[in-house]
Amino acid sequence: MSKPRVAILISGRGSNMTALLEAAARPGYPATVALVLSNKAEAAGLERANAAGIPTAVVASKGRTRAEFEAELTATLAQNRIEILALAGFMRVLTAEFVAIWTGRMLNxxxxxxxxxxxxxxxxxxxxxxxxxxxxxxxxxxxxxxxxxxxxxxxxxxxxxxxxxxxxxxxxxxxxxxxxxxxxxxxxxxxxxxxxxxxxxxxxxxxxxxxxxxxxxxxxxxxxxx
Known part of the structure; x- marks a missing residue:
């Protein structure tokens, strides 16, 4: 049985992201971190994820409407076949419509x-x-x-x-x-x-x-x- 694919969403250094990556690398951990995504290209956590060999993506939030941001976010998560979201210092308030899609599958x-x-x-x-x-x-x-x-x-x-x-x-x-x-x-x-x-x-x-x-x-x- 395949492990659920997780995306970790960050906005900064990714301290909790690092803890999740280290845990997921252990044999027997029941999830695969398939993507680290940030709304800020300068987020230091992206470098940490790259160093760990985890795919990364940036979906910029600045200067865009929430609808535009969440449309690209949704598309990126779908492209990476993400099943669970883990917010780790993700400094964006998500709309009720986006949250509803991930009910019971998004942690903070x-x-x-x-x-x-x-x-x-x-x-x-x-x-x-x-x-x-x-x-x-x-x-x-x-x-x-x-x-x-x-x-x-x-x-x-x-x-x-x-x-x-x-x-x-x-x-x-x-x-x-x-x-x-x-x-x-x-x-x-x-x-x-x-x-x-x-x-x-x-x-x-x-x-x-x-x-x-x-x-x-x-x-x-x-x-x-x-």
């Missing part, structure tokens, strides 16, 4: 524990809100920005003294673990839609939430509160 990763902090500047907003847990979410894409059914999440602690950059680095490490797993589940047919929810197969459900909280040694007797 967002740097927060949705539904908290949709949109931009998630790490700064998490610090300002004083949350104790932050993280990342892989979700199926719907017309609403960062509103789609959640497939998997990974949580990290917000530590005293954290800055945007230190918190972002901790979250990014989890993104690189979570996204390849979620894409594998979708490609293997282990994710299904039930109304507005994404349901992960029972034997994988425990892995749909990763929570790498630090493990602390118990207090010594002389440290305990009387």
């Amino acid at each position: 990763i967002h740097p927060s524990l949705l539904p908290a902090f949709p949109g931009l500047d998630t790490h700064a907003r998490a610090l300002a809100a004083g949350v104790r847990l932050h993280g990342c979410t892989v979700h199926l894409v719907t017309p609403g920005v960062d509103e789609g059914p959640i497939v998997a999440q990974s949580a990290v602690p917000v530590l005293a003294g954290d800055t945007e950059s230190t918190l972002a680095a901790r979250v990014l490490e989890q993104e690189h673990r979570l996204y390849p797993a979620a894409l594998a589940w979708l490609a293997a047919g282990q994710v299904r839609l039930e109304g507005a929810r994404a349901v992960v197969a029972a034997n994988l459900a425990a892995g749909a939430l990763a929570n790498p909280l630090p493990q602390f040694a118990p207090l010594r007797r002389d440290e305990q509160t009387p």
Whole structure:
């Protein structure tokens, strides 16, 4: 049985793209990355993909209507026989019409524990809100920005003294673990839609939430509160 053909859509350096490519290169991974596509010709991730031997394409979005952009995007995906889309730092809001074509077959990763902090500047907003847990979410894409059914999440602690950059680095490490797993589940047919929810197969459900909280040694007797 052939593996589903995946296109990774990027707009920049392609950090999560690299994690997906590395995972897909392993024996037994249930998807083939058949294309890396960017809406920006200068996206650094295109060079990374080329170096890995992955076909690339540019569909420019600047100076065009959304209809023009998405018409060429659709044609390019069809030419490459793409079956699943993985958005990885793709900085374009897609129309409801385009999203409908890919219902249940398009993933995105967002740097927060949705539904908290949709949109931009998630790490700064998490610090300002004083949350104790932050993280990342892989979700199926719907017309609403960062509103789609959640497939998997990974949580990290917000530590005293954290800055945007230190918190972002901790979250990014989890993104690189979570996204390849979620894409594998979708490609293997282990994710299904039930109304507005994404349901992960029972034997994988425990892995749909990763929570790498630090493990602390118990207090010594002389440290305990009387």
